[in-house]
Amino acid sequence: MEQYQKNQLKSLLELQLESGINGVLKLETQVNSWQSQQTAVLVINNGCLVYGGSKIPNGQQFAKYLGDKLKPDLIDAALSFASKKLNNSQSVRELIELLVKLRVFSWENIETHIYKQIVLLLEKFNSHPGQAQWEDDDNFDLSFGADRHGLNWIRVKQDLSDRRQQWANLESIIPAMDAIPNVIERQLSTVQYTKIREQLKIYIDGRKTLSDIATEMDKDPLVLANHYSNLVKSGVISFDSHPANHNQANINQTITTGSPQKNLPTILSLDDSRIVQVSIKRALQGDYNVVLASNAAEALMYINRNSIDLLLLDVTMPDVNGWEFCRMIRKMPKFEELPIIMVTARDGLLDKMKGQISGTNKYLTKPFKKEELLEVISKYIKSSKRL
16 A cells, blocks of 8 residues: 555556556545545556546446446447357456447547546646556446547646636635535525525535536536635635534434424434435424434434335435435335435436336436425325334
């Protein structure tokens, strides 16, 4: 395990690339206690970067990931067909090459997507001290194009340098990508567009960094920073270097409504946004006992010890996404019939299909009106509550 300081990751990576070998560089950040520790992997084949992500996928997982991003309507059928034609089921290259021949993807689109992903990953990890561990490994045999090339490292370095300059230009307004935005409530009404106001309420909670929010929104953090810089200038948001309350125990504490009333159904809401949770609590209290959890571990601990009548579930959370959490509890006999409503800002057709497949009963898009939430919940509580 080798330690590196802030802005030293590029040099460390360059040494591995110059060696011309195959392997995986495992990274882990070393950040402040109130921040989430980040891990990632970089895959090098023949001295060239070919992949970067949170973990190394197998061929099927990688193809599905690309398909969800690039061709969501085609990937399932194409992957089913291609898998039957493989000579080597372990080869990532062979599977992707076949999907390219089937015109599901093009090499150009694949390379462009992976390139952007690696640039953002390196930018994030290079901005913190951390540790790196090298492992010889040639199982992930990805390369691009007919000539089987890797990513252009000179271009990657230049783009990282250009982006660093752009971040520096924003420094007087936004100190870093890990700065934490806060909404100035009294100025929120000055934002002209309702959709922007609602997004600010949903994503900015005084705990998440700019980088965290960009990840949740599936946006480039630099693009988001430029947008937020205009809101800073107009006094709508401000930035801090750490949360207003960075006591981890307090941040992760499960919050429940006052004393539960025995005659009311109990609803558990799992969402890591404090603002969203407050909105849900205000909408439901009086009609239901409302329990609020900010992460999957808290939610699991509660439902294993207490009975609930309905679960409200966000998709995007720091420890496990909503689809995975739903699939996990659906495997438990006691929760097979539990009504689960997905409440999320992600309203794409694919997202809704994932919700159905994972076992949700209903998909409700943020922002929502109080009456809409109550109407949806009343359908499931009435049918499931034993009177």
